[in-house]
Amino acid sequence: MIRNEHMKVAGQREIARNIYELVLEGELADEIKEPGKFVHVRAGETLDPLLRRPISIADYGNGRITLIYRAEGYGTRVISEKGLHGQADVLGPLGNGFPVEAAAPGTKALLVGGGIGVPPLYGLSRRLKEAGVEPVHVLGFQSEDVVFYEEEFIRLGETHIATVDGSRGAKGFVTDVMASLGHEFSVYYSCGPLPMLKAVAEGMAGTEGYLSFEERMGCGIGACFACVCRTDSNDRGYVKVCSDGPVFKAGVVTL
């Protein structure tokens, strides 16, 4: 069930430059059944900024959810100051997440994230591990100062970091690292900027994969048609990122 709840801020900290980890407490947390769903967060209490911000649920459990977001624009900067007010107006859980069951126990799954696409992969990796799947992570960032959750991912499985400027891990893109892995994967999951998703899907062609997309949103629940992407997979010719996604099987959204 979708709830609109004023969730209690249990903690917020800056975990990398302008990257915040926000932990919220409330009943909404118990509604989450799979990783990769998102919440629509009100930035502030006034009519400016007006629109909610879509943020992935990075992790969930025990009546809490964790969001990891980059405070960059107007609204996310307001949210980064939320800790002071003690509560956050959250609508969710929204959308369809990553299918954990797509990976058979005993097999390896590849998780590829870029920048603020990394957070939902954390919750996914935890659930995969619980299900007996071995997660392998390839995480791309701009530079060392915005790398986050490296330790957390390492605890769950093999983890490779790539930075564009080479200041941490391999220099280059996630696809450069993927090319050198040499494992057999039953399935791959990816979240990040569109060019990255495209390159990952091309590199993994032939393997079952799931991609999480980003699009500007209005309502966040499927009513306003702000967030559509083209598809050849249904007779409507489109999917809505907010309510049909944000996770789609590779090949569904025309890249």
Next chain:
Amino acid sequence: MNRLQVELPGLTLKNPIMPASGCFGFGKEYAQLYDLSKLGAIMVKATTLEPRFGNPTPRVAETPAGMLNAIGLQNPGLEKVVTEELPWLEQYDVPIIANVAGSETEDYVAVAERISKAPNVRALELNISCPNVRCGGITFGTDPKIAGELTRAVKAVSSVPVYVKLSPNVTDVTEIARAVEAGGADGLTLINTLVGMRFDPRTGRPVIANGTGGLSGPAVKPVALRMVYEVSRSVSIPVIGMGGISDVDDVINFMSAGASAVAVGTANFVDHFVCPNLIDALPDRMDELGIRNITELIGRSHR
């Protein structure tokens, strides 16, 4: 006696609150959140003769206390709306106002004729903020003659009362209002969005893929109130007011300006429960203001 009840051509409204077209789809999504029977009415998404995919993304951009949209009237087309979307809504005790759009008069007429026969459609709302392909793309709603003729053509085939939705992107909105009244309109709805733009300083290009978009939300409220005030004084048909409504005093103010009922658009994205919340808040606010029946508010600024 229900003190929130309002009677309008074709419509008996339990209360004067309804979601505005394009901000509520065909109701399914918000039905996950609350009982749609609570609403005064529902203005469903624009329906065109053929399915439309709409514009490229980004289709929306935030602006100070508002937003721009260029959805491009994406909708599943008349056939699907009549055979799937509207029948689904029949489970709720709520009148539907069908928003009708097109590129030429014949499109509007064809959609209006068929959609007005759906059992739960109690009124049409003609979206005349569309470019007219026959007249070099000029918007139906910016030319009094074209707007009046379109109204007349639709009235001739519609089985239910016809409300015309006025565009604010005109020099004198009362001139268009009078023209569609003369064309036989049973009521007016206003305002549609104001054409606007937002630029990205890094690229120097518009943020919305379409270039321009329609401005809505609290930012447009003063303009909307002024237009509701002017229009309601210059015609004798009822007005449904909208544009930036988000709290109960906005409802009171639009009705005082001359609206008989109001529609809520963008605010549904900010507070997904805004419509039921407004309905619940009205009686207490009316008590505070010494108003017994909501109809006492209608056009009280003119008296």
